[in-house]
Amino acid sequence: xxxxxxxxxxxxxxxxxxxxxxxxxxxxxxxxxxxxxxxxxxxxxxxxxxxxxxxxxxxxxxxxxxxxxxxxxxxxxxxxxxxxxxxxxxxxxxxxxxxxxxxxxxxxxxxxxxxxxxxxxxxxxxxxxxxxxxxxxxxxxxxxxxxxxxxxxxxxxxxxxxxxxxxxxxxxxxxxxxxxxxxxxxxxxxxxxxxxxxxxxxxxxxxxxxxxxxxxxxxxxxxxxxxxxxxxxxxxxxxxxxxxxxxxxxxxxxxxxxxxxxxxxxxxxxxxxxxxxxxxxxxxxxxxxxxxxxxxxxxxxxxxxxxxxxxxxxxxxxxxxxxxxxxxxxxxxxxxxxxxxxxxxxxxxxxxxxxxxxxxxxxxxxxxxxxxxxxxxxxxxxxxxxxxxxxxxxxxxxxxx
Amino acid sequence: xxxxxxxxxxxxxxxxxxxxxxxxxxxxxxxxxxxxxxxxxxxxxxxxxxxxxxxxxxxxxxxxxxxxxxxxxxxxxxxxxxxxxxxxxxxxxxxxxxxxxxxxxxxxxxxxxxxxxxxxxxxxxxxxxxxxxxxxxxxxxxxxxxxxxxxxxxxxxxxxxxxxxxxxxxxxxxxxxxxxxxxxxxxxxxxxxxx
Numbered sequence: 001x002x003x004x005x006x007x008x009x010x011x012x013x014x015x016x017x018x019x020x021x022x023x024x025x026x027x028x029x030x031x032x033x034x035x036x037x038x039x040x041x042x043x044x045x046x047x048x049x050x051x052x053x054x055x056x057x058x059x060x061x062x063x064x065x066x067x068x069x070x071x072x073x074x075x076x077x078x079x080x081x082x083x084x085x086x087x088x089x090x091x092x093x094x095x096x097x098x099x100x101x102x103x104x105x106x107x108x109x110x111x112x113x114x115x116x117x118x119x120x121x122x123x124x125x126x127x128x129x130x131x132x133x134x135x136x137x138x139x140x141x142x143x144x145x146x147x148x149x150x151x152x153x154x155x156x157x158x159x160x161x162x163x164x165x166x167x168x169x170x171x172x173x174x175x176x177x178x179x180x181x182x183x184x185x186x187x188x189x190x191x192x193x194x195x196x197x198x199x200x201x202x203x204x205x206x207x208x209x210x211x212x213x214x215x216x217x218x219x220x221x222x223x224x225x226x227x228x229x230x231x232x233x234x235x236x237x238x239x240x241x242x243x244x245x246x247x248x249x250x251x252x253x254x255x256x257x258x259x260x261x262x263x264x265x266x267x268x269x270x271x272x273x274x275x276x277x278x279x280x281x282x283x284x285x286x287x288x289x290x291x292x293x294x295x296x297x298x299x300x301x302x303x304x305x306x307x308x309x310x311x312x313x314x315x316x317x318x319x320x321x322x323x324x325x326x327x328x329x330x331x332x333x334x335x336x337x338x339x340x341x342x343x344x345x346x347x348x349x350x351x352x353x354x355x356x357x358x359x360x361x362x363x364x365x366x367x368x369x370x371x372x373x374x375x376x377x378x379x380x381x382x383x384x385x386x387x388x389x390x391x392x393x394x395x396x397x398x399x400x401x
Numbered sequence: 402x403x404x405x406x407x408x409x410x411x412x413x414x415x416x417x418x419x420x421x422x423x424x425x426x427x428x429x430x431x432x433x434x435x436x437x438x439x440x441x442x443x444x445x446x447x448x449x450x451x452x453x454x455x456x457x458x459x460x461x462x463x464x465x466x467x468x469x470x471x472x473x474x475x476x477x478x479x480x481x482x483x484x485x486x487x488x489x490x491x492x493x494x495x496x497x498x499x500x501x502x503x504x505x506x507x508x509x510x511x512x513x514x515x516x517x518x519x520x521x522x523x524x525x526x527x528x529x530x531x532x533x534x535x536x537x538x539x540x541x542x543x544x545x546x547x548x549x550x551x552x553x554x555x556x557x558x559x560x561x562x563x564x565x566x567x568x569x570x571x572x573x574x575x576x577x578x579x580x581x582x583x584x585x586x587x588x589x590x591x592x593x594x595x596x
Contacts, residue, residue: 022493024472052490053525055525140454156544157545
């Protein structure tokens with residue numbers, strides 16, 4: 001063995017750590033990743049989150065229910081309607097208010113339009129991660145149609161706040177239906193075209209088929225939700241297993257795929273878009289009559305309630321405890337992105353090339369601003385259960401410095 | 402008579418001050434045609450970020466003005482900050498700002514960057530927005546601002562760079578104190594690698 005070969009052998013056995021983030025061209029949001037690589041193959045991955053932790057759960061305790069509704073919509077700008085719906089459902093159930101069926105239908109339609117815009121956004125970002133920039137430009141051009149619908153109808157492109165306590169703000173008029181239907185039909189054609197592209201384009205198939213595989217059992221065990229779980233054959237959908245506002249009146253079809261790889265995640269999301277379009281058109285044409293809002297008291301009776309909403313990324317969970325005043329006593333949020341991180345870190349990332357990482361990361365549609373929550377693990381008996389405001393503030397400042 | 406791109410007629414030659422002005426005008430002339438921007442999310446809800454991303458896509462396309470999103474802060478002229486500043490991203494924001502070459506411009510997007518917005522009294526957020534951390538040239542209000550408003554903000558920023566609009570402390574280089582980051586000591590060169 002020559003000297004050079006010896007050097008090669010000694011260097012190839014070495015592991016390197018590639019740090020990515022928090023500011024990185026491939027990331028639109030701050031997060032820190034460390035990939036341990038051997039040559040080009042990733043053998044280990046760790047993530048560090050918390051760059052967007054703002055303390056929303058604590059801040060919610062100091063605002064009244066209407067204010068909190070606008071605050072939780074800003075947990076994540078992409079799935080703002082889901083956050084608002086999940087929170088206000090809790091408040092309505094605690095107050096014993098049943099919202100009118102027409103309001104339920106409007107909420108369901110808004111939720112599906114949001115799913116459309118979120119999945120189109122994801123399609124662009126994920127194909128950009130794979131170097132398929134023309135797909136990025138195409139899908140974002142088509143996303144503008146959805147944004148137009150949102151803006152014409154709800155008055156804002158993002159953070160459109162359809163919900164108010166006890167109902168919705170906007171009505172679906174016949175003019176709106178006439179305006180929206182051709183746009184949605186055009187979008188449906190485009191989605192079928194994208195489905196064709198991702199299944200036939202050779203380069204794209206090479207980057208997605210059999211990449212980032214995760215088995216059905218493991219997905220179930222890691223608690224993945226949303227399209228990530230459905231792409232692995234786990235039929236988990238809150239709209240079907242626990243129907244909430246709107247979906248109890250108008251059921252929706254579930255989309256699953258058994259191939260468990262990155263391509264399946266593309267297929268599931270695009271098919272979900274087509275389902276959403278059909279669903280919106282269907283519900284718009286058989287809207288129930290009636291009022292848009294029900295009377296809601298300012299003070300919510302004491303009690304606890306949990307609600308789950310199927311956000312574009314998966315199950316969004318809210319827990320609200322009320323103490324009989326105008327402000328909630330405790331709001332707990334668990335978002336879908338946090339459940340899905342486990343699939344990337346524990347199994348999917350390992351054994352792949354570093355170049356596949358951007359696509360695998362974006363395959364679960366991560367949303368950093370959703371998943372930065374504080375967790376305090378209690379060790380020993382002397383830890384006090386109740387934290388004062390000063391303690392919590394001090395902890396937050398010290399932890400993040 | 403053709404007008405030259407850089408007007409140097411009002412400058413007296415051979416004084417140290419005028420040399421500086423010439424240098425500044427040359428620099429401005431060179432960079433206002435294609436300013437490169439870097440985007441940092443310092444604690445936003447993603448609303449401004451996805452709206453910023455629409456700017457590089459076909460309908461709004463800011464490459465018409467030569468603006469391009471760039472990966473490295475060392476290549477960028479404009480720092481686009483979205484959202485309120487959380488305690489953890491504060492140090493990183495200052496570091497990115499210091500890494501950018503002078504002269505640099507900062508654009509703050511959204512209500513949160515102005516005052517903290519809905520997060521104004523959260524325990525983990527710097528009170529009072531981005532301008533309490535780094536100097537900001539232009540703010541664009543809105544939650545989130547429309548893409549047209551963002552384009553307008555970028556153009557106002559370019560006007561400031563051209564000198565059409567005045568900003569009192571613009572000509573002084575701004576130095577923000579570096580955060581206390583413990584840098585890992587550089588490893589001694591390894592013997593294997595040198596051969």
